[in-house]
Amino acid sequence: MRQVDVDTSVGYALKRTATALRTAMEASLRPLGLSVPQYSCLEILNARPGISNADLARGVFVTRQAMHQLLGGLQEAELVGAGGEGRVQRYSLTPKGRRLIVAASAAVAAVEEQMLSGLRASERERLHSDLERCTAALGED
Amino acid sequence: MRQVDVDTSVGYALKRTATALRTAMEASLRPLGLSVPQYSCLEILNARPGISNADLARGVFVTRQAMHQLLGGLQEAELVGAGGEGRVQRYSLTPKGRRLIVAASAAVAAVEEQMLSGLRASERERLHSDLERCTAALGED
DNA sequence: TGCCGCACGTCAAGATCCTGACACAGATGG
């Protein structure tokens, strides 16, 4: 029976890296008054305006309920606006939100650049490709 | 100013993979009655018997308080035992805990094998190396 | 047309984790 070794396990390395990245992102976003889920929400909202609550939740990897109250806070801060015609509310960034996401995205890009500072461009693409292959392999139930 | 693109960002790919791995691990460990933090705790406890609460917390990437009540549940289930001489309690696996971690570790190893099924051995080592380089690059404040 | 499945939004409750705080043991340095 195969076992798991903490030192050689790719899964543990993945968790370590993900945790370090999240910690660095939190520190980077704190001056802007944003948490990581809030930033993720704004980022996706910037890329896909008019998205619904449920689709947004899937993009940030949280439940619809969590996204719901997350959006409540962002609307309170006047960073996102809700404009829906039917039953489903469609959200988009306010001008204030658009200004903030530019700075936040740059801050996160700097963190990501620091994380990848030891890798060349070809190695970065290789890492990205490997990660997506792993995600795809886990997706097949 | 550089921005973040959801499709090409290594950070997002990292988050997607880590989330997929955690979800698969939860499904794999549920039949054994273990959550992911509980499994992580047992795994580290198996590798380093007699470890303290604080060291354990650092290994699982949670706070000491969270680890404290996590250990409470594991002691309730008689999977770990506490034997301390001084002020610091030293924890280790019970025979029951040792039996369970063997099965749990095998289940998690199977999930990890599925995740890496599309990569050859050399590619796996390469991925592991790249991830550790990223972690190291983020560690330098 | 009418029915049924499905996804969405939303409310309530519970669990998990974190922040803040306090007391205490052991190491360090005057």
Next chain:
DNA sequence: CCATCTGTGTCAGGATCTTGACGTGCGGCA
């Protein structure tokens, strides 16, 4: 020898996320 500091265990309190459930609208299909 004593003061100080760091690390640890522990106790609330609060914030965040999840699970579970309910009502509603929308689209496929007989």
